Every structure is written in C-alpha cells, then in structure tokens.
Amino acid sequence: SDGPKICGACNKSIANHWVIGLDKFWHQDCFCCGLCSRVVDAKETFYEKDGKPVCHRCQTKNFVEKCAVCQDPIIGTRLIYSDIHYHYTCKNCKKCGQPFQEAEHDKIKILENGDFRSRFLLGDVTIVLTVLFSSANNFVRHSSLIL
Numbered sequence: 001s002d003g004p005k006i007c008g009a010c011n012k013s014i015a016n017h018w019v020i021g022l023d024k025f026w027h028q029d030c031f032c033c034g035l036c037s038r039v040v041d042a043k044e045t046f047y048e049k050d051g052k053p054v055c056h057r058c059q060t061k062n063f064v065e066k067c068a069v070c071q072d073p074i075i076g077t078r079l080i081y082s083d084i085h086y087h088y089t090c091k092n093c094k095k096c097g098q099p100f101q102e103a104e105h106d107k108i109k110i111l112e113n114g115d116f117r118s119r120f121l122l123g124d125v126t127i128v129l130t131v132l133f134s135s136a137n138n139f140v141r142h143s144s145l146i147l
Helices: 056-064 103-107
Strands: 018-021 024-027 048-049 052-056 078-081 085-087 108-110 114-120 127-135 140-147
Touching: 052 056, 052 127, 052 140
Parallel strands: none
Antiparallel strands: 018 024, 048 052, 078 085, 078 127, 108 114, 127 140
C-alpha cells in the first residue's frame, strides 16, 4: 500500500524493512509471538491469537490437545474417548497388547470401561468413536459408529 506504514504493534511509522502479517504492517523486530515475545521470522509458520502472532512452538505447547498417555501434542488424527485424546500408537489393545494404527480405525472397539480392543478379538459392542482430522489447524469433527 502507498502512504505511511504504521506498525501493528508499536503504532509507529515504518521507514523501511517491514513484515506483513495478520493484515497489518509490522517492524521486523515488532512481529513477536504474543505468548513468548520471541521475534517470529517472516518465513516461519505462525498462528493468530487476539490479533497477535503466535509462534508454532507456543501454539503446539498451549493450544493443541495432548495425548493422555505420553502427554505430547497431537497434530492430525487422534483417538478420542470421553473427551480424552490419544495418539493411535499410544493406545494398545487390552487383549493382545499391540498398539493401534490409524489405518485400523474401523477395527477398534471401545468397551464400556474405556478399554480399547481390536474389533476381531471380542463380541459385538456398540460405541461411538470420534476422530478429529486436522487440516492447517482447522479441525473437522467426524464420528463413526462401530458395530
């Protein structure tokens, strides 16, 4: 844009070398993470919270669900039962002890006590398993009925 550029953080005029992000101009040193105050590089992936940039590390640490088993952030597909999130590979079949894989989603059953088991290792149990698919941090909830 022509005319004076005003920094989105300090509201001072920008003479040269600016960053454009979140539909604003910023001094390079003012484009900082709103949580940790670290300067966010123009080529770095960042997110937005309350009109301020948030670096990937803070986004993952503070806003991404964590696995109930390993406590690491879950990016992408996960198992969810009673609002508890798991990596597929962190949840093991209670019958055979093997970890589940994402490709085995349709073979997983959850018993009333919360145990996960392979569909082919027990009788019929009906339960709803919710899976979130992540695409560019936009979560879409999908549910499937497993019989």
